[in-house]
Amino acid sequence: xxxxxxxxxxxxxxxxxxxxxxxxxxxxxxxxxxxxxxxxxxxxxxxxxxxxxxxxxxxxxxxxxxxxxx
Numbered sequence: 280x281x282x283x284x285x286x287x288x289x290x291x292x293x294x295x296x297x298x299x300x301x302x303x304x305x306x307x308x309x310x311x312x313x314x315x316x317x318x319x320x321x322x323x324x325x326x327x328x329x330x331x332x333x334x335x336x337x338x339x340x341x342x343x344x345x346x347x348x349x
Contacts, residue, residue, distance in 0.1 A: 281322055281323070281326060282326055286322060286325060288318065288321050288322070288325075290317065294313075294317050297309075297313055297317075298313060298317075301313050
């Protein structure tokens with residue numbers, strides 16, 4: 280799952296040409312392919328191997344703390 284935050288992506292010259300082609304041709308199928316292959320892949324790649332806080336866990340720390348102190 281992607282982290283919802285502001286990101287900056289850089290496109291290679293070939294990707295800019297492809298984006299221009301998709302926009303000029305008004306190609307919805309090509310636009311979807313471009314988004315999946317270029318934009319989404321780069322967003323996923325930018326979030327791989329990022330440091331995670333111990334607070335990002337899937338457990339509820341309040342209920343665990345309450346259960347331990349009973």
